[in-house]
Amino acid sequence: xxxxxxxxxxxxxxxxxxxxxxxxxxxxxxxxxxxxxxxxxxxxxxxxxxxxxxxxxxxxxxxxxxxxxxxxxxxxxxxxxxxxxxxxxxxxxxxxxxxxxxxxxxxxxxxxxxxxxxxxxxxxxxxxxxxxxxxxxxxxxxxxxxxxxxxxxxxxxxxxxxxxxxxxxxxxxxxxxxxxxxxxxxxxxxxxxxxxxxxxxxxxxxxxxxxxxxxxxxxxxxxxxxxxxxxxxxxxxxxxxxxxxxxxxxxxxxxxxxxxxxxxxxxxxxxxxxxxxxxxxxxxxxxxxxxxx
Amino acid sequence: xxxxxxxxxxxxxxxxxxxxxxxxxxxxxxxxxxxxxxxxxxxxxxxxxxxxxxxxxxxxxxxxxxxxxxxxxxxxxxxxxxxxxxxxxxxxxxxxxxxxxxxxxxxxxxxxxxxxxxxxxxxxxxxxxxxxxxxxxxxxxxxxxxxxxxxxxxxxxxxxxxxxxxxxxxxxxxxxxxxxxxxxxxxxxxxxxxxxxxxxxxxxxxxxxxxxxxxxxxxxxxxxxxxxxxxxxxxxxxxxxxxxxxxxxxxxxxxxxxxxxxxxxxxxxxxxxxxxxxxxxxxxxxxxxxxxx
Numbered sequence: 001x002x003x004x005x006x007x008x009x010x011x012x013x014x015x016x017x018x019x020x021x022x023x024x025x026x027x028x029x030x031x032x033x034x035x036x037x038x039x040x041x042x043x044x045x046x047x048x049x050x051x052x053x054x055x056x057x058x059x060x061x062x063x064x065x066x067x068x069x070x071x072x073x074x075x076x077x078x079x080x081x082x083x084x085x086x087x088x089x090x091x092x093x094x095x096x097x098x099x100x101x102x103x104x105x106x107x108x109x110x111x112x113x114x115x116x117x118x119x120x121x122x123x124x125x126x127x128x129x130x131x132x133x134x135x136x137x138x139x140x141x142x143x144x145x146x147x148x149x150x151x152x153x154x155x156x157x158x159x160x161x162x163x164x165x166x167x168x169x170x171x172x173x174x175x176x177x178x179x180x181x182x183x184x185x186x187x188x189x190x191x192x193x194x195x196x197x198x199x200x201x202x203x204x205x206x207x208x209x210x211x212x213x214x215x216x217x218x219x220x221x222x223x224x225x226x227x228x229x230x231x232x233x234x235x236x237x238x239x240x241x242x243x244x245x246x247x248x249x250x251x252x253x254x255x256x257x258x259x260x261x262x263x264x265x266x267x268x269x270x271x272x273x274x275x276x277x278x279x280x281x282x283x284x285x286x287x288x289x290x291x292x293x
Numbered sequence: 294x295x296x297x298x299x300x301x302x303x304x305x306x307x308x309x310x311x312x313x314x315x316x317x318x319x320x321x322x323x324x325x326x327x328x329x330x331x332x333x334x335x336x337x338x339x340x341x342x343x344x345x346x347x348x349x350x351x352x353x354x355x356x357x358x359x360x361x362x363x364x365x366x367x368x369x370x371x372x373x374x375x376x377x378x379x380x381x382x383x384x385x386x387x388x389x390x391x392x393x394x395x396x397x398x399x400x401x402x403x404x405x406x407x408x409x410x411x412x413x414x415x416x417x418x419x420x421x422x423x424x425x426x427x428x429x430x431x432x433x434x435x436x437x438x439x440x441x442x443x444x445x446x447x448x449x450x451x452x453x454x455x456x457x458x459x460x461x462x463x464x465x466x467x468x469x470x471x472x473x474x475x476x477x478x479x480x481x482x483x484x485x486x487x488x489x490x491x492x493x494x495x496x497x498x499x500x501x502x503x504x505x506x507x508x509x510x511x512x513x514x515x516x517x518x519x520x521x522x523x524x525x526x527x528x529x530x531x532x533x534x535x536x537x538x539x540x541x542x543x544x545x546x547x548x549x550x551x552x553x554x555x556x557x558x559x560x561x562x563x564x565x566x567x568x569x570x571x572x573x574x575x576x577x578x579x580x581x582x583x584x585x586x
Contacts, residue, residue, distance in 0.1 A: 107427065127424050128417030131469070132461050134400065158490045166472055168425050176424070176469070179459055179484045186488040188495065191472045195479040197451045202481065 002264040004152055004231070006144075006274040013147070013278050014060050017285060021061040025288070033288035034063035035119065035280070036085055036094035040078070040104075041071030046097045053095075056277050062284060065091075075104045079112055086114040093119030093137075093287035095280070116292060119283035122169070130173065133180050135292050137283045142174040144275025145210065145231055147282075150184050154208065154229055154264065157186040162206035164219070164252075166193040170212040170233055178208075199223070211252040221257035230258055230265040233272050295557040297445055297524070299437075299567040306440070306571050307353050310578060314354040318581070326581035327356035328412065328573070329378055329387035333371070333397075334364030339390045346388075349570050355577060358384075368397045372405050379407040386412030386430075386580035388573070409585060412576035415462070423466065426473050428585050430576045435467040437568025438503065438524055440575075443477050447501065447522055447557065450479035455499035457512070457545075459486040463505040463526055471501075492516070504545040514550035523551055523558040526565050 025032050035057055037050050050066055057064035067081055078096070085094045094117055100106050115125040121137040129136035138146070149156060161178050165171035171191065179189040192202050203209055203223040211219050212233035224230060234252030251268030259265050266272050286292055318325050328350055332343050343359055350357035360374055371389070378387045387410055393399050408418040414430040422429035431439070442449060454471050458464035464484065472482040485495050496502055496516040504512050505526035517523060527545030544561030552558050559565050579585055 124418045124421030124425060124427070126417075126421065128420030128422075131420050131424055131465060132417060134417070158488050166474070172424060172469070172472070175472075175484075176465070179465070179468075179486070181459070181486070181488075186486075188483065188485050188489040190481065190483040191468075192481050193472070193474070193479075195451050195474075196481040 001259055001262060002152070004148055004229075004264050004266045004271060006148065006266060006271040009148065009151055010274040010278045013151075014056065014281065017060040017281055020285065026061070031090070032061050032063050033092050033284050034065070034090055035284040036065045036067065036088075036091045038067045038069070038078070038081055038085070038094065038096040040069045040073055040097070040100055043099070046099075050097055052277055053280065056281060060281055062281065063090075071101050073101075073104075075108060078104060078109055082109060082112045086112075086117060091117065093117045093284040095120045117287060119280055119287055121283065127173070131176055133182065137286070137292055138177070138279070139169050139173050140276045140279040140283070141170045141212075141233060141272065142177050143279035143282070144272055145174055145233070146177055146184065147279065148231070148266065148272070148275050149208075149229075152264070156184065156208065159187050159207040160205055161187040161189045161208045161210065162202050163189065163191050163210045163212065164193075164199060164203065165212035165214065165233075166191055167212060171210075174210055174212070213252050215252055216250045217252070217254040219253040219258060221254070221261050224258050224261055226261055227263040228261075230262045231272060232266050232268050235268060235273055294552050294555060295445070296552075297441055297522075297557050297559040297564060299441065299559060299564040302441065302444055303567040303571045306444075307349065307574065310353040310571075310574055313578065319354070324383070325354050325356050326385050326577050327358070327383055328577040329358045329360065329381075329384045331360045331362070331371070331374055331378070331387065331389040333362045333366055333390070333393055336392070339392075343390055345570055346573065349574060353574055355574065356383075364394045366394075366397075368401060371397060371402055375402060375405045379405075379410060384410065386410045386577040388413045410580060412573055412580055414576065420466070424469055426475065430579070430585055431470070431572070432462050432466050433569045433572040433576070434463045434505075434526060434565065435470050436572035436575070437565055438467055438526070439470055439477065440572065441524070441559070441565070441568050442501075442522075445557070449477065449501065452480050452500040453498055454480040454482045454501045454503065455495050456482065456484050456503045456505065457486075457492060457496065458505035458507065458526075459484055460505060464503075467503055467505070506545050508545055509543045510545070510547040512546040512551060514547070514554050517551050517554055519554055520556040521554075523555045524565060525559050525561050528561060528566055 054064045110122045115123045121139040126136040163175045175189045175191040178185050178187040200223045208229045210231045216236040232251035232253040236250045237247040238250045240248040249269045347357045403415045408416045414432040419429040456468045468482045468484040471478050471480040493516045501522045503524045509529040525544035525546040529543045530540040531543045533541040542562045
């Protein structure tokens with residue numbers, strides 16, 4: 001069984017990015033790529049994600065900035081901040097950390113972001129361009145999965161990929177990306193979800209099984225074809241009094257069982273999650289290099 | 294076997310549209326919805342399509358106009374025409390008939406169209422909003438298939454839909470539409486294409502089989518599960534000296550064989566093709582009513 005090691009791979013890609021920042025930006029007298037984040041309220045998961053983003057930016061030599069607002073900030077004010085960042089020539093890309101408080105319509109904010117700075121890939125223009133196989137900013141988690149498959153040379157052409165979960169930010173876009181007519185895709189893809197009556201019927205057919213359901217340890221060994229490749233997008237804090245933190249991280253896949261049966265698998269933690277932040281860095285690099293037009 | 298009769302259904306929907314034009318527009322002193330088309334060059338299929346569009350507009354009481362240009366028109370000129378139509382308050386929606394001559398980059402033209410008048414649903418903003426399950430103009434053929442399934446009360450929730458063909462205008466969008474979380478979708482969808490090694494393995498699993506491959510009579514009875522619903526998007530002119538026109542229209546499905554085995558099927562002609570034009574009318578009606586924002 002091959003461990004698809006997001007820790008080692010993300011470290012390697014970060015070091016490649018750091019070299020590119022040095023050679024193509026700093027050594028040429030250009031400012032380093034600049035990623036900004038807008039953070040509203042005190043949601044702990046959002047705080048952690050933005051802190052990790054800042055740390056990753058430092059590691060690769062990016063400039064990083066965070067714009068913080070209280071949970072009761074007005075939508076109008078937030079739209080002004082988006083406009084400000086859209087127009088700030090010193091900012092290459094930015095994200096507005098989701099979820100936002102209920103009084104703010106997320107779609108208003110998302111659609112206000114300049115698509116050329118939309119390094120989260122959430123603007124409908126980027127989503128549409130992704131479907132149309134045109135250059136675009138890819139959403140971070142699907143982009144991370146694509147990178148993982150590519151770097152580990154997992155063949156996808158002609159394979160049957162089964163995706164469990166149809167969210168707008170993971171399941172649906174990864175199903176699109178893997179079915180596109182490109183060297184690194186060309187898979188036959190089945191998208192399953194809460195209305196699929198018999199998930200096992202489909203998961204057992206998968207050469208590559210991508211699990212993004214948000215259900216801790218849902219996928220058991222009997223649901224997986226021998227020698228399948230398993231990508232686990234889940235991330236859950238399971239209470240565990242035996243650990244210092246009081247919890248353990250688990251994915252959507254029962255790792256101990258499934259890892260004994262499959263050809264390759266991503267661990268949780270140390271798998272897809274780390275690739276997500278690397279994708280955000282890669283998107284910011286593309287924005288700074290004006291690769292997406 | 295139930296014939297999914299696009300001729301009768303499209304006539305019925307046209308009569309519904311005609312009534313709406315009368316009651317909600319003319320009787321209230323408002324101008325009828327106005328659909329414009331831009332036609333470049335002399336491609337016979339495009340000429341036919343635009344002529345059918347004009348005829349359908351007349352049938353439902355829409356205003357219709359066509360802007361014709363020679364095949365050597367400059368891209369710049371065409372972009373100006375698009376800008377003109379974008380700004381013309383008397384035009385509710387318009388299409389630029391594809392394909393365009395090679396010296397014009399289609400994507401330049403498509404992305405110049407105001408998404409609020411993009412009744413073909415080809416602009417990336419509309420494609421992205423479709424994927425995100427937000428209100429948008431749906432591309433005409435997938436929209437026509439959705440309407441056909443709805444009006445004939447074909448249950449899709451929890452069914453296995455297999456789509457053969459991944460084009461940007463049919464296969465990929467219909468696979469997205471049918472997998473969305475809506476009452477009229479919620480299907481488990483498998484998208485197959487030229488890189489799928491064994492199409493039959495998948496087509497035989499389909500409760501609903503949607504064929505958009507562009508290969509005349511490719512799907513034979515042995516590829517279809519008994520009691521499946523079969524939607525044939527193909528349209529081919531097959532030479533036939535015994536007919537007055539010298540050809541016969543055939544789909545991607547071997548109708549004589551498959552119709553004996555399946556529960557329901559669209560004929561060619563008289564199936565999906567007629568629903569496509571109706572979809573364009575429905576989109577124009579939505580544009581005139583400012584339903585898409």
